[in-house]
Amino acid sequence: MDAKEFRRRGKEMVDYVADYLENIQTRRPLSDVQPGYLRQLIPGEAPQDPESWDQLFPDIERVIMPGVTHWHSPHFHAYFPTSNSYPAICADILSDAIGCIGFSWIASPACTELEVVMMDWLAKMLELPDQFLSGGKGGGVIHGTASEATLVALLAARSHAVNKAKECHPDMTDAQILGKLVAYTSDQAHSSVERACLLGAVKCRLVKSDENEKMRGDALQEAIEEDKQNGLIPFFCVATLGTTGCLSFDPLIEIGPVCQKENVYMHVDAAYAGSSFICEEFRPLLNGVEFADSFNFNPHKWMLVNFDCSAMWFKDSSDVVDAFNVDPLYLKHENQGAVPDYRHWQIPLGRRFRSLKIWFVLRLYGVKGIQDHIRKHVRLAHEFEELVKKNSAFEVTHEVTLGLVCFRLKADRATNETLLQNINKDGRIHMVPSESKGKYFLRFAVCAASTESKDITFAWEVIQELADQLM
Numbered sequence: 001m002d003a004k005e006f007r008r009r010g011k012e013m014v015d016y017v018a019d020y021l022e023n024i025q026t027r028r029p030l031s032d033v034q035p036g037y038l039r040q041l042i043p044g045e046a047p048q049d050p051e052s053w054d055q056l057f058p059d060i061e062r063v064i065m066p067g068v069t070h071w072h073s074p075h076f077h078a079y080f081p082t083s084n085s086y087p088a089i090c091a092d093i094l095s096d097a098i099g100c101i102g103f104s105w106i107a108s109p110a111c112t113e114l115e116v117v118m119m120d121w122l123a124k125m126l127e128l129p130d131q132f133l134s135g136g137k138g139g140g141v142i143h144g145t146a147s148e149a150t151l152v153a154l155l156a157a158r159s160h161a162v163n164k165a166k167e168c169h170p171d172m173t174d175a176q177i178l179g180k181l182v183a184y185t186s187d188q189a190h191s192s193v194e195r196a197c198l199l200g201a202v203k204c205r206l207v208k209s210d211e212n213e214k215m216r217g218d219a220l221q222e223a224i225e226e227d228k229q230n231g232l233i234p235f236f237c238v239a240t241l242g243t244t245g246c247l248s249f250d251p252l253i254e255i256g257p258v259c260q261k262e263n264v265y266m267h268v269d270a271a272y273a274g275s276s277f278i279c280e281e282f283r284p285l286l287n288g289v290e291f292a293d294s295f296n297f298n299p300h301k302w303m304l305v306n307f308d309c310s311a312m313w314f315k316d317s318s319d320v321v322d323a324f325n326v327d328p329l330y331l332k333h334e335n336q337g338a339v340p341d342y343r344h345w346q347i348p349l350g351r352r353f354r355s356l357k358i359w360f361v362l363r364l365y366g367v368k369g370i371q372d373h374i375r376k377h378v379r380l381a382h383e384f385e386e387l388v389k390k391n392s393a394f395e396v397t398h399e400v401t402l403g404l405v406c407f408r409l410k411a412d413r414a415t416n417e418t419l420l421q422n423i424n425k426d427g428r429i430h431m432v433p434s435e436s437k438g439k440y441f442l443r444f445a446v447c448a449a450s451t452e453s454k455d456i457t458f459a460w461e462v463i464q465e466l467a468d469q470l471m
């Protein structure tokens with residue numbers, strides 16, 4: 001494909017994308033293909049000779065679309081949202097064209113410099129403490145996912161903890177120290193925290209949450225005391241703002257002082273909920289963030305920035321830079337130290353020009369446009385909550401704070417499981433379940449940017465119809 005053909009086919013592709021997104025509500029949100037479906041539809045080997053665009057293009061509908069779960073359908077209510085917007089798609093086209101690998105400042109100065117400024121813009125929008133801004137010790141970086149951010153925080157804290165333990169116990173080997181390190185998180189935290197502990201080869205202690213699914217300061221303190229008495233070394237804690245299961249919020253204001261007193265690194269995972277903190281009415285949920293050593297949320301979940309874009313800030317970036325520093329000659333440059341070389345802030349070397357899509361989205365929506373988007377989703381969740389409350393066969397199981405409603409039929413687990421299976425088999429809407437403290441419930445998340453009140457009413461009618469058939 002030369003530039004002339006790219007101009008033509010690129011425009012066709014843009015039309016296809018616009019048609020797809022404009023008419024997405026007509027497609028079944030959850031794909032119903034069987035495993036292995038795709039292998040039947042394309043050859044087992046790559047073509048020897050080039051094919052034409054006209055041969056390729058129809059295969060999008062024939063091969064790909066049957067196996068797509070349409071996350072941007074207004075009838076998709078599973079997991080948490082993932083964002084999609086035309087400005088972000090345009091920025092990604094430009095990022096793909098520039099195609100730089102911005103591991104150091106000199107590898108593409110704009111890639112690093114726009115990221116530094118965008119992370120400051122975002123931090124100011126969330127009103128994060130000034131220590132997280134660039135210019136001093138702090139600063140932000142864009143990762144692909146919240147899981148990477150947690151792992152990077154854990155590895156940075158681990159390196160620091162090993163060095164500190166060696167100062168006190170010069171006789172101990174690194175391996176002996178590692179065997180004693182313990183990380184803490186709530187039993188409601190995302191599985192990526194346990195995974196980070198496995199990858200980091202440290203113990204993970206799941207602190208029992210209270211009746212509102214929050215990790216409390218006294219429960220954390222008790223767990224730390226017990227571990228210290230057993231000769232272990234507490235070093236890391238992940239607090240969650242907006243748990244995946246039921247959107248509970250750990251009180252940072254209680255957990256922070258415990259971490260500070262015990263010299264435990266505190267990371268805050270606000271993967272989904274973080275976007276809401278640009279609205280002042282939700283910002284009290286952030287109280288205590290000043291105790292955090294690092295903070296992370298996913299603009300790709302709820303801020304109209306397409307996947308992947310996970311924003312992470314450090315209060316002291318030397319925590320991470322010193323932990324992973326290797327400096328081969330071929331990566332050095334004359335301006336080292338004047339600006340971040342983001343290769344030191346992450347696990348891979350290569351990195352995409354992701355800040356472009358934040359820049360496009362923030363400029364073309366403005367903070368107000370994004371606030372409207374968040375507030376609309378929260379309003380729609382409350383509309384759904386009201387509908388559930390009006391039907392005495394159902395109950396809302398957890399407080400509705402943002403765009404997630406957890407609810408169940410007032411019936412046993414098996415009935416609720418069957419209801420969910422029937423909803424997904426029916427295919428008009430898509431949802432996933434969760435459970436906590438032995439109680440199974442259904443999660444209704446407002447996901448697509450295009451979701452409106454009529455989609456909420458539609459979903460509730462489908463759920464009631466299938467529940468009526470079951471009861």
Ligand code: PLP
Nearest residue numbers: 145146147190242243244269271
């Ligand atoms: N943390 C929380 C609270 C989440 O809800 C999720 C995913 O939904 C994650 C972490 C993992 O996110 P990612 O896919 O960006 O690693």
